[in-house]
Amino acid sequence: MEQEETFIKTPGQMMKLAAAAFFIPILIIMLLITFVTNGQKPEKPTAEQTALLIQPVGKVYMEGDTVPGEPAESAAMMPVVAKVANPAEQYSQVCSGCHGAQGGGGLGPKLQGQASTALVQKLTAYKNKQQRGTQSALMWAQAGGLSADEIKGLANYITTLK
Numbered sequence: 001m002e003q004e005e006t007f008i009k010t011p012g013q014m015m016k017l018a019a020a021a022f023f024i025p026i027l028i029i030m031l032l033i034t035f036v037t038n039g040q041k042p043e044k045p046t047a048e049q050t051a052l053l054i055q056p057v058g059k060v061y062m063e064g065d066t067v068p069g070e071p072a073e074s075a076a077m078m079p080v081v082a083k084v085a086n087p088a089e090q091y092s093q094v095c096s097g098c099h100g101a102q103g104g105g106g107l108g109p110k111l112q113g114q115a116s117t118a119l120v121q122k123l124t125a126y127k128n129k130q131q132r133g134t135q136s137a138l139m140w141a142q143a144g145g146l147s148a149d150e151i152k153g154l155a156n157y158i159t160t161l162k
Contacts (some may be wrong), residue, residue, distance in 0.1 A: 087150070087153035087154045087156065087157035088157055090150070090153075090154060090157075091154060091157055091158065094142060095108075095111075095142070095154070095158075098138075099111050102161050102162065103158055103161035108135060111158050111161065112158075112161050112162070114158070114159070115159070116152075116155045116156050116158075116159045117155075119154070119155035119158055119159070120151055120152055120155045123143045123146065123151045123154065123155065124143075124148075124151060126139040126140055126142070126143035126144075127140075127143040127144055127146060127151070129144075
């Protein structure tokens with residue numbers, strides 16, 4: 001049986017190849033950075049710029065929390081649902097992330113093919129904080145701010161998805 005001949009014949013050649021495989025990509029990355037930045041170092045950000053970059057983008061209020069600027073008696077979970085007149089737009093903004101753009105499912109279950117009355121019943125149950133499955137708490141927040149008309153509009157829109 002014949003042995004294949006390789007271009008690496010000694011342990012020293014292997015060490016050189018390993019070093020080149022490590023350092024050459026690093027050198028290429030450094031050259032690309034120099035090319036992209038024209039060799040200029042970025043300015044050090046001020047404390048104000050850093051604070052602006054790392055500031056919180058929002059706050060989550062849970063049921064029972066007092067919301068600043070709201071009367072204490074209205075301390076309830078802030079609804080996630082954006083108030084949009086168009087059910088298609090509302091579905092796109094709020095529902096499609098979990099249920100898919102065409103209602104085919106994803107993180108959430110498939111909505112395609114369900115009757116409008118069944119969807120209204122389910123959304124109303126979520127609005128009333130009824131346990132329906134493992135994702136109920138998430139859906140309580142989504143349906144909590146919907147009016148009965150918005151629920152019907154969304155349900156009717158979902159039945160058109162193919």
